[in-house]
Amino acid sequence: MLKPIILGVVGAFGVVACGGETNVTEVPGTPNGASNNPPNVTSAASVVAEELFEVVYVMAASDPDQDPVTLRIPILPAWLSLSGDTVSGRPQIGESSTSFTVIASDGKLADTLEVAVEVRMPANYPPLITSAARANAEELLGFSYVATAVDADGGAPTIALSGLPFWASASGDTVTGTPPRGAASSIIKVVASDGQFTDSLLVSVNVKSLNGEIQCKTDFGDPALSEYVLPYTVGRTFMVRQGNCFPNGGHNNWFAYDFDTPMGEAITASRTGIVRSVQNNFPDSGNVSGQENTVWVTHSDGTIVRYTHLMQGTARVAVGDSVFPGDTVGLSGNSGATGGTPHLHIALFKAGTTSFGRTNSLPMNFSNADGPHDSLNQLIMGSSYTALP
Numbered sequence: 286m287l288k289p290i291i292l293g294v295v296g297a298f299g300v301v302a303c304g305g306e307t308n309v310t311e312v313p314g315t316p317n318g319a320s321n322n323p324p325n326v327t328s329a330a331s332v333v334a335e336e337l338f339e340v341v342y343v344m345a346a347s348d349p350d351q352d353p354v355t356l357r358i359p360i361l362p363a364w365l366s367l368s369g370d371t372v373s374g375r376p377q378i379g380e381s382s383t384s385f386t387v388i389a390s391d392g393k394l395a396d397t398l399e400v401a402v403e404v405r406m407p408a409n410y411p412p413l414i415t416s417a418a419r420a421n422a423e424e425l426l427g428f429s430y431v432a433t434a435v436d437a438d439g440g441a442p443t444i445a446l447s448g449l450p451f452w453a454s455a456s457g458d459t460v461t462g463t464p465p466r467g468a469a470s471s472i473i474k475v476v477a478s479d480g481q482f483t484d485s486l487l488v489s490v491n492v493k494s495l496n497g498e499i500q501c502k503t504d505f506g507d508p509a510l511s512e513y514v515l516p517y518t519v520g521r522t523f524m525v526r527q528g529n530c531f532p533n534g535g536h537n538n539w540f541a542y543d544f545d546t547p548m549g550e551a552i553t554a555s556r557t558g559i560v561r562s563v564q565n566n567f568p569d570s571g572n573v574s575g576q577e578n579t580v581w582v583t584h585s586d587g588t589i590v591r592y593t594h595l596m597q598g599t600a601r602v603a604v605g606d607s608v609f610p611g612d613t614v615g616l617s618g619n620s621g622a623t624g625g626t627p628h629l630h631i632a633l634f635k636a637g638t639t640s641f642g643r644t645n646s647l648p649m650n651f652s653n654a655d656g657p658h659d660s661l662n663q664l665i666m667g668s669s670y671t672a673l674p
């Protein structure tokens with residue numbers, strides 16, 4: 286917060302009304318009692334506000350008869366607001382000088398005072414932090430926040446960062462780090478200084494949990510209604526080696542299945558779509574993450590499926606091809622991070638995404654899978670599934 290400048294003088298100087306006199310008003314319809322005197326607005330008739338600095342004006346009034354006095358302001362300029370008897374606000378650069386009217390009433394008689402608000406340029410503008418007060422992080426994923434600030438006098442304010450969570454560090458204006466599992470949300474303090482004035486901001490870093498309680502307990506829906514069929518030939522049977530959200534392995538908080546398809550097994554399209562991308566050139570024994578031969582297919586609803594760990598050089602489709610359920614897209618292989626065992630990894634992703642991370646993965650089951658399903662209607666790790674016609 287910028288340091289407020291209190292320019293309204295309360296009570297000490299009596300009334301300095303616009304035009305040199307106070308206005309005593311009889312409230313319509315209210316008889317003027319013989320012994321009643323009007324109240325007086327006693328707060329100042331003018332204030333000076335500097336651009337980008339907060340100004341505070343406190344209304345005050347007295348009543349010769351000690352009657353209770355109510356104070357109000359019918360209309361305020363948009364950048365000012367009223368709380369109790371206090372008017373405050375911060376004029377932006379270019380704001381015009383303005384005024385407002387204070388009315389003090391004892392219920393029968395009223396006094397009004399027009400308060401002139403002169404808006405001036407300050408000798409030195411304060412720095413202003415322009416980066417967001419909220420940042421989203423996610424467990425186990427890299428996070429960064431860049432603090433930014435401007436100064437109307439020119440030059441770059443100096444930025445200081447404090448209150449970092451234990452998993453983060455600061456370098457210059459940037460906070461980076463990776464929240465571990467269970468990391469709490471936290472608040473980072475940003476202070477920008479021009480040498481004379483400072484601006485500060487508390488940034489809420491909201492850490493999204495990947496404990497799986499929300500995502501992994503999704504009901505996959507009735508398999509009979511699934512738009513997908515098993516990604517292998519009708520009549521063939523394979524085991525799910527690793528299922529969705531497998532807590533101790535590669536599908537930790539992902540929706541994905543590994544089927545134990547051997548080298549050379551035909552991998553077939555699960556749903557009608559158009560081939561989006563093909564990786565076909567990686568060796569089958571490298572066990573190197575990122576070197577997975579994969580066919581990507583986009584469906585009519587924009588969702589994208591990946592058929593992964595295919596055998597080198599066996600892709601049967603090219604980018605732009607249409608594929609239909611049962612069409613062979615490639616042969617099962619051992620490319621990329623397979624852990625040394627050939628298998629098919631299949632995963633579905635949200636419509637239109639270009640980020641194929643865990644949070645964009647979607648649950649899927651298969652309309653022709655003959656085998657057990659759990660209470661969420663997902664295929665069960667260790668169980669085998671035969672592709673029905």
Ligand SMILES: [Zn+2]
Nearest residue numbers: 541542543630
């Ligand atoms: Zn997998």
